[in-house]
Amino acid sequence: HDHVLTAKQFSRADIEAVLDRAADFDRPTGDTRHTDSLLGLLFFEPSTRTKMSFEAAIKRLGGDVLDMGSVDSSSVTKGESLADTVRVIEGYADALVLRHPQQGAAKMASEFVDVPVINAGDGAGHHPTQTLLDLYSIRENxxxxxxxxxxxxxxxxxxxxxxxxxxxxxxxxxxxxxxxxxxxxxxxxxxxxxxxxxxxxxxxxxxxxxxxxxxxxxxxxxxxxxxxxxxxxxxxxxxxxxxxxxxxxxxxxxxxxxxxxxxxxxxxxxxxxxxTYFDQAHNGVPVRMALLDSLL
Ligand code: CP
The missing domain is CATH 3.40.50.1370 (Aspartate/ornithine carbamoyltransferase)
Structure with missing residues (x-):
């Protein structure tokens, strides 16, 4: 499976394919091609845009989310490791979106699971799906x-x-x-x-x-x-x-x-x-729809 870990993994052709596909999703399509897909949301740090736009994206594609919720309400508070957490949730979901304070966390998680892991921010490391929506916004302007x-x-x-x-x-x-x-x-x-x-x-x-x-x-x-x-x-x-x-x-x-x-x-x-920053934030939905459509 493809994981999305850093922007370095994207070629120009990869980027253009996602941005072109995102343009198709810029308006609601009613095309719910991923009805059976479940997206696991594992946010170990706060988020408004990334988490909600991933949720909007999978729901607009006909799928749904499984949200681990806050760290405080999960078994992470009992001392469960990230590796064990992702190994369990991969059995529930078709892809995992992970935000974590530790740099390299998404890469580490990807080594334990077979479903796609999407890095939604790893400490001071990388945030590659933000980059895709940034590039989409730059291309529009x-x-x-x-x-x-x-x-x-x-x-x-x-x-x-x-x-x-x-x-x-x-x-x-x-x-x-x-x-x-x-x-x-x-x-x-x-x-x-x-x-x-x-x-x-x-x-x-x-x-x-x-x-x-x-x-x-x-x-x-x-x-x-x-x-x-x-x-x-x-x-x-x-x-x-x-x-x-x-x-x-x-x-x-x-x-x-x-x-x-x-x-x-x-x-x-x-x-x-x-x-352009509010349009930029709104572009998170079509861009993440395009990304999920290609991964799932
Ligand atoms: N841009 C961004 O990642 O915002 P959130 O932290 O609200 O997800």
Whole structure:
């Protein structure tokens, strides 16, 4: 079975196949081809978008979910291991969607089961299905050819960034990374980009590069990943945007964010044509429908 573990596993053809299929699901189709399919949801960390859009996706395909529920209400609290948990739930469900605080958790789980495991976020590692909906959104707005994108905020702990950066190496994209030095891209992600021959620049300030951008992908500082709250406070709120900053941007700049946001994007931007983050979140349903349709 195919597992979905990192964005590095996607070729350009894989990505385009999912995005093309997602376009078919952009409106309700009434096509319930997966009536007998059950999707196991194993969320060991909070989620609104990923969990609910996977649930919407399988239900719109005619299937249903089996939700482990919160860690507190599961036998994880009795000390059950992740390996045992997934080995049990694979007997109940046709695919497993796993979010877990530990980097590498989905890969480890995939080694214990035969049904597809979909990584819905593994600590500060990867979030490959977020990347598919991000690419779908970029394709709808700026387009994926000859793209200049700025990716700003927590590049160290931001798993959506790691997956998106790797997937963009399949396209003709220039990637500008903007962050405090302490939250720069992890060396292993930068290494992958260099290996792929990607056009990459790293910056500590947005202002110099903003006028060139077709897309600005803003991220939340991942407070829950900092070993020390003081380190978090030193960088919190430093990499946000407000409406006046966008005066220097291209008229058709698309501002994206995987959400949830805290204060990185001034809500005054929500009413401008730059704001694409709510559409981006909505695209999670057709994109995950396309992915599930191909896996199940
Ligand atoms: N973008 C994203 O993964 O959101 P949730 O944490 O709400 O799933």
């Amino acid at each position: 700026a387009g994926l050819d000859d793209l200049t994108i700025g990716i700003m905020g927590d590049l160290k702990y931001g798993r959506t960034v790691h997956s998106l950066a790797q997937a963009l190496t399949n396209f003709d994209a220039t990637q500008h990374f903007v962050s405090p030095e302490s939250l720069a891209l992890p060396p292993e992600v930068r290494y992958d980009l260099d290996e792929a021959g990607a056009a990459v620049e790293e910056h500590t300030e947005l202002a110099g590069v903003l006028p060139e951008l077709d897309v600005l992908y803003v991220t939340r500082i991942q407070r829950e990943r900092f070993p020390d709250e003081n380190e978090y406070r030193a960088v919190a709120s430093a990499y946000g945007i407000d409406r006046s900053m966008l005066e220097d941007a291209k008229d058709d700049l698309s501002v994206m964010h995987p959400l949830p946001r805290v204060d990185e994007i001034d809500p005054a931007i929500d009413d401008t044509d730059h704001a």
